Amino acid sequence: TGDQWGYGKEDGPSAWHINYPVALGNRQSPIDIVPDETTLDRDLGPIFLDYDSCTSINISNNGHSVVVEFVDSDDRSMIRGGPLDNPYRLKQFHFHWGEKGHEGSEHTVAGLGYASELHLVHWNAVKYRSFTDAASAPDGLAVLGIFLETGDDHRWLHLITDVLFMVKYKDSVTDFKGFNPKCLLPNRLHYWTYLGSLTTPPLHESVTWILLKEPIVVSDKQLGMFRMLLFNGEEEDERKKMENNFRPPQPLNGREVRSSN
Numbered sequence: 001t002g003d004q005w006g007y008g009k010e011d012g013p014s015a016w017h018i019n020y021p022v023a024l025g026n027r028q029s030p031i032d033i034v035p036d037e038t039t040l041d042r043d044l045g046p047i048f049l050d051y052d053s054c055t056s057i058n059i060s061n062n063g064h065s066v067v068v069e070f071v072d073s074d075d076r077s078m079i080r081g082g083p084l085d086n087p088y089r090l091k092q093f094h095f096h097w098g099e100k101g102h103e104g105s106e107h108t109v110a111g112l113g114y115a116s117e118l119h120l121v122h123w124n125a126v127k128y129r130s131f132t133d134a135a136s137a138p139d140g141l142a143v144l145g146i147f148l149e150t151g152d153d154h155r156w157l158h159l160i161t162d163v164l165f166m167v168k169y170k171d172s173v174t175d176f177k178g179f180n181p182k183c184l185l186p187n188r189l190h191y192w193t194y195l196g197s198l199t200t201p202p203l204h205e206s207v208t209w210i211l212l213k214e215p216i217v218v219s220d221k222q223l224g225m226f227r228m229l230l231f232n233g234e235e236e237d238e239r240k241k242m243e244n245n246f247r248p249p250q251p252l253n254g255r256e257v258r259s260s261n
């Protein structure tokens with residue numbers, strides 16, 4: 001029942017196609033971005049993130065990642081512009097990370113992985129009535145991807161790492177209000193964009209990916225806090241550290257990756 005998938009040997013990315021055949025589809029994510037092979041598209045305008053009235057609700061451990069949910073019953077937190085024909089509503093953000101510094105991101109750049117990748121998940125509320133409806137439509141979702149590299153402490157990430165102990169176990173949730181993800185953006189919003197999918201089951205091919213070229217910098221210590229999270233629930237005997245929750249790059253299948261200036 002429900003999602004039996006994970007990131008282990010038996011239930012990991014190489015086995016997902018058994019229950020989710022679209023895993024072998026032609027617009028799967030993540031991918032390796034090869035900057036020299038992207039198309040500079042001068043018609044690609046800037047992206048706008050209107051998060052000022054955003055309302056975070058809670059932070060939770062869903063057994064695959066740590067997720068911060070937002071109120072998405074109106075247009076208070078939106079992404080627009082860039083490759084998007086409509087504005088899309090922010091629903092949640094979450095992270096993917098490794099166990100060592102050099103891998104952990106989902107997308108790679110010229111074959112190189114970052115330590116982690118932040119995904120801000122938005123849905124097209126102009127065309128679809130709910131996230132679930134949008135999530136299975138080819139233009140239903142827009143995910144903003146931000147790479148995390150290790151270096152100095154990030155001045156605002158502690159707002160998240162300070163509460164991770166509250167959501168150590170799968171299916172734990174705690175209030176998390178007043179957090180504006182704008183504080184997690186890099187200085188420049190130059191990006192790559194391509195058509196892809198959710199990177200976890202159900203792997204729906206419904207995502208317009210927008211990946212920021214400039215990573216944000218977080219410290220090893222801060223990233224290490226994410227590894228205190230567990231994949232398993234409190235009642236389970238086996239303790240499985242939540243790490244390496246990333247899918248490897250998938251075939252490009254001739255897709256175009258466009259670059260903003």
Ligand SMILES: NS(=O)(=O)c1ccc(C(=O)NCc2cccc(O)c2)cc1
Nearest residue numbers: 119121132135143197198199200201202
């Ligand atoms: N890693 S990702 O950003 O591609 C990603 C974003 C959202 C989701 C997600 O929402 N999964 C649950 C889901 C999917 C479709 C319909 C639903 O009702 C729920 C999964 C992966």
Ligand SMILES: [Zn+2]
Nearest residue numbers: 094096119199
């Ligand atoms: Zn993700």
